[in-house]
Amino acid sequence: MTAIALPVMKTFARSDELVAQLAKRICQQLQDSVDQRGSASLFVSGGSTPLPLFQAMSKIGIDWQEVCISLVDERWVGPEHADSNERLVREHLLQNRAAGAKFVGLVTMxxxxxxGVAMATDRLSHFPRPYDVVILGMGGDGHTASLFPCCEQLEEGFNTEATLLATHPTKAPHGRISLSLKAILNARQIYLHIGGVGKKEVLDAALAGTDAKELPIRAVLAQSQTPIDVYWSEA
Incomplete structure (x- = not known):
């Protein structure tokens, strides 16, 4: 089998240069959607990598009150928990000019x-589709969202028609809720935001092969349905 095609690749020497450009581009796309369709939808990932991006986006003046924001995935913990992605979004993105955006969390009671999947799915039912922007991360094991290679629910995540599914990675803490592959690809634009030499090596390995169960990010990189741009910084 031939290797998968390379997505659009944007490389930067420094993360602050990446953040400045990506924040501006995403916010412009969200504003364009508000102007054209009256609203916009944004799905973001957690972890430490996107925090400077969140902070930069929060300072850009767009019609945030018309933007619906949710998470690509979430650990099944409360919003005050140290491992909560919702907490990171509230502390770093829903600030400054973006304080008025409409955020919807995934964890229920x-x-x-x-x-909780049914209720979380219902919460997302009003989001404009296709989703305007989905920002993905990638782990050192090639997982994206909460679609882990060590996860028994990986095949379900690749094949289900549902928007969300529960996952239980064996090599990462907490049960989780995640967008399915179909939901991720139901977007106008996907960005993969990564940094460091180690992540570039994982990306190169993903682009050199075809087995998505080995490196789940391949399922996103290999498809031709939705544009995907990779933003990577060396430092």
Missing amino acids: HATPEE
Whole structure:
């Protein structure tokens, strides 16, 4: 089998240069959607990598009150928990000019993500589709969203028609709720935001092969349905 095609690649020597350009581009796309369709939808990832991007976006003046924001995935913990992606979004993105954006979290009052999937899916039902922008991250094991290679639910995540699913990675803490592959690809634009030499090596490995169960990010990189731009900085 031939290797998958390379997506659009944007490389930067420094992360602050990447952040400045990507923040401006995303906010312009969101504003264009508001201007053309009256609203916009944005899905973001957690972790430490996107925090400077969130902070930069929060200072850009667009019609944030017309932007619906949610998460690509979330650990099944409360919003005050140290591992909560919602907490990061509230502390770093829903600030400054973006304070008025409409944020929807994925964790419900249910004890498990399996029990909460239906309610979380209902919460997202009003989001404009296709989603305008989906920002993905990637782990050192090639996972994206909460679609892990060590996860028994990986095949379900690749094949389900549902928007969300519960996942339980064996090599990462907490049960999780995640957008399915179909939901991720139901977007006008996907960005993969990564940094460092190690992540570039994982990306190169993903682009050199075809087995998405080995490196789940391949399922996003290999498709031709939705434009995907990779933003990578060396430092």
